[in-house]
Amino acid sequence: MSDAAEHKPFNVLFLCTGNSARSILAEAILGREGMGKFTAYSAGSHPKGEVHPYAADLLSRMNFDISRFRSKSWDEFAAPGAPELDFVFTVCDDAANEECPYWPGQPMTAHWGLPDPARASGTETEVRLAFADTFRMLTQRISIFVNLPIRSLDRLSLQSRLDAIGKAKADESAPAA
Numbered sequence: 356m357s358d359a360a361e362h363k364p365f366n367v368l369f370l371c372t373g374n375s376a377r378s379i380l381a382e383a384i385l386g387r388e389g390m391g392k393f394t395a396y397s398a399g400s401h402p403k404g405e406v407h408p409y410a411a412d413l414l415s416r417m418n419f420d421i422s423r424f425r426s427k428s429w430d431e432f433a434a435p436g437a438p439e440l441d442f443v444f445t446v447c448d449d450a451a452n453e454e455c456p457y458w459p460g461q462p463m464t465a466h467w468g469l470p471d472p473a474r475a476s477g478t479e480t481e482v483r484l485a486f487a488d489t490f491r492m493l494t495q496r497i498s499i500f501v502n503l504p505i506r507s508l509d510r511l512s513l514q515s516r517l518d519a520i521g522k523a524k525a526d527e528s529a530p531a532a
Contacts, residue, residue, distance in 0.1 A: 364394045365441040365505065368462075374399025374426045375407040376473045377446040380490050383419045384497045393501065396438065398429040407473050409486045417490075433458065442517070446493070447471060463510070465517035467496055496520050 367385055371378035378397035385395035403426050414421050431437060440462040446469055469492055475485035499520050505513060 364389070364392055366394050366438045366462075367396065367442040367444070368429075368432055368440050368458075369395070369397045370399065370429055370443060370445045371397070371447040372400050373403040373473070374428075375403040375405060376410045376471065376486065377469055377489055377493070379406050379410050379424050379426070380414070380486075381444070381446055381493050381497065383414050383421075383424065384490070384494050385501070387419070388494070388497050388501050390501070394438070396432065396440075397424075398427050398432055400429055402426040402428050407486075409472070409483055413483070413486050413490060444517075444521075463514060463517060465514070465521050467493075467521035469493065496523070499523075 367389075369378040369381035369385075374397055378399060382395045382397035385393055389395060405426050406421070406424050411421050411424070414424070432440065437459075439460040440458050441460075443458055443462045443464045445464075445466045469489055470485070472482070472485035472489045475482045500517070503513070503516055508516070
């Protein structure tokens with residue numbers, strides 16, 4: 356592997372149906388936690404057209420610059436000139452069951468499904484807690500992911516680790532890296 360390729364950031368796309376909450380949160384978290392080793396994106400199969408207000412508020416309160424986040428179609432990432440993806444993660448059950456576009460470059464894929472906080476019901480406090488829980492679970496999974504020795508693992512071992520991250524319960528400790 357060339358020196359430039361060895362230091363090139365990995366492009367990661369988080370998919371969800373609406374691209375208004377979970378995938379946006381994941382994009383933000385990886386953008387911060389990835390320490391320059393990753394470039395994060397998000398998209399949806401049927402984008403809502405706007406970031407959920409509670410997701411935007413949570414990110415804003417956590418000192419993320421929310422001006423760059425927008426709800427967009429996954430078609431943008433299958434079009435000519437789109438970034439070549441290294442990883443594609445679905446973060447909701449709906450997107451995992453949908454026919455995904457062809458991703459140039461054959462990125463590694465895994466399903467990291469989480470409950471949709473936008474569908475949470477109850478008081479405003481309870482709904483905001485659902486968003487905070489989703490943020491926490493995504494942070495745990497992404498923390499495990501960014502600490503994997505990605506460049507030294509063979510494809511099969513890496514796929515196994517990516518799948519395990521998605522299957523881990525919210526409060527389990529990280530699988531061994």
